[in-house]
Amino acid sequence: MEINKKELAEKVKAEFMHAWNGYKKYAFGHDELRPLSKTHYDWYDDSLCITPIDAFDTMVLMGLTKDKNEAKQLIFEELSFDKNIYVSVFEITIRILGGLISAYLLDGNKKFLKLSEDIANRLLPAFNSKTGMPFRFVNFKTGAVRGKINNPAEIGTLLVEFGSLSKLTGNPVYYDRAKKALVELYNRRSKIGLVGTTINIETGKWINKESSIGNKIDSYYEYLLKSYLLFKDMDCKKMWETSIKSVNKYLADSKNNGYWYRQVDMDTGKKISTKFEALAAVFPSIFALSGDLTRAKKLQDSCFKMWTTFDIEPEQIDYKTMKIKLAIYRLRPENIESAYYLYHYTKDEKYLKMGKIYLESIIKYCKTEEGYAELKSVITKEKRDRMSSFFLAETLKYLYLLFAPKNTLNFDKIIFNTEAHPIQKNICK
Numbered sequence: 001m002e003i004n005k006k007e008l009a010e011k012v013k014a015e016f017m018h019a020w021n022g023y024k025k026y027a028f029g030h031d032e033l034r035p036l037s038k039t040h041y042d043w044y045d046d047s048l049c050i051t052p053i054d055a056f057d058t059m060v061l062m063g064l065t066k067d068k069n070e071a072k073q074l075i076f077e078e079l080s081f082d083k084n085i086y087v088s089v090f091e092i093t094i095r096i097l098g099g100l101i102s103a104y105l106l107d108g109n110k111k112f113l114k115l116s117e118d119i120a121n122r123l124l125p126a127f128n129s130k131t132g133m134p135f136r137f138v139n140f141k142t143g144a145v146r147g148k149i150n151n152p153a154e155i156g157t158l159l160v161e162f163g164s165l166s167k168l169t170g171n172p173v174y175y176d177r178a179k180k181a182l183v184e185l186y187n188r189r190s191k192i193g194l195v196g197t198t199i200n201i202e203t204g205k206w207i208n209k210e211s212s213i214g215n216k217i218d219s220y221y222e223y224l225l226k227s228y229l230l231f232k233d234m235d236c237k238k239m240w241e242t243s244i245k246s247v248n249k250y251l252a253d254s255k256n257n258g259y260w261y262r263q264v265d266m267d268t269g270k271k272i273s274t275k276f277e278a279l280a281a282v283f284p285s286i287f288a289l290s291g292d293l294t295r296a297k298k299l300q301d302s303c304f305k306m307w308t309t310f311d312i313e314p315e316q317i318d319y320k321t322m323k324i325k326l327a328i329y330r331l332r333p334e335n336i337e338s339a340y341y342l343y344h345y346t347k348d349e350k351y352l353k354m355g356k357i358y359l360e361s362i363i364k365y366c367k368t369e370e371g372y373a374e375l376k377s378v379i380t381k382e383k384r385d386r387m388s389s390f391f392l393a394e395t396l397k398y399l400y401l402l403f404a405p406k407n408t409l410n411f412d413k414i415i416f417n418t419e420a421h422p423i424q425k426n427i428c429k
């Protein structure tokens, strides 16, 4: 397979413009494009401009100056958080707070920082629980909260954004609240060092004790490592090292067909199932970032197999039988993200080839007249009328960076939040 990096980078950029133009034409000012019905979709009663905020730094990195300026104007003119809506603390933090902070760092306009502070202040009441772990939802206007049954990913994926805001504003409250949540969660790990899937944040009691590296847990581990690397926070280093040791001891599963991670009971380590999820494909990138390239490479080979066995990646498979458990493809980035990290660390052309295959299948099966659509099924390839903002924030950004010239972004000087928003390490001097 021939790899022409320059051509591939231009191709990704053109596909980004295809998706962005669809958004501009049919959904401008709204949260997302509906790519089949050519209308818009808002997460709540009113728009929070999720796609333009999530996509902003991708446009900066791709050098799309005109479009990034249009997005900026829209954000400054239209965006207001003074709305009587209950929002997801996790989703809004990683997409909007993370997007605004990275926009501020790349663009320099202080309005981005003001908006970041405004939104973070409105999210803060979520941490007013008996344990300090956040409720899942908070009302932007009233500060009222909902959702005391939360999960490790939504509790533990806040510190990169809140901590960065503290560094940029000099106000420690954001760092302190998000870190306390992380520590409280970690302190409730089982005797063998694992966390479960859901927990009551008022009582601190686990509700579902299934442990995995997938849905509802994945980015908790990611942020233990990234918070250590970004803030040089030695508590996070210790929490990361202890946790990942248990994960590798009890969840890792070497089979004839590859290296995988299973589901186990958090107290006993007893196997529950052999499911592997598209979300778990972020782990090769996490292992690579932590310095464990051996594990990263082995797991990425399995993730690649998961993609290529079905021509495009299903949401869940049973790796023992290699049968699909959940057939949707949500335009997710994780498999691509890991190929990008591995290429960065190894310079092995194999990861460029992976990226090319990922790109080609997304174009083949998900492209619509005016955007990109999720798949209801990777078997029938029937499309679904959604184009999540992370397709522009992450999937196309990681594909672009994989092929783009080296000076596009200095990888060693940044940490990506879980939504692919780069945060410069030097804010933590």
Ligand code: DMJ
Pocket (backbone or CB within 6 Å): 094, 219, 279, 332, 333, 334, 390, 394, 418, 419
């Ligand atoms: C994104 O919002 C983030 O990457 C999150 O950590 C997981 N889900 C999506 C992408 O799949």
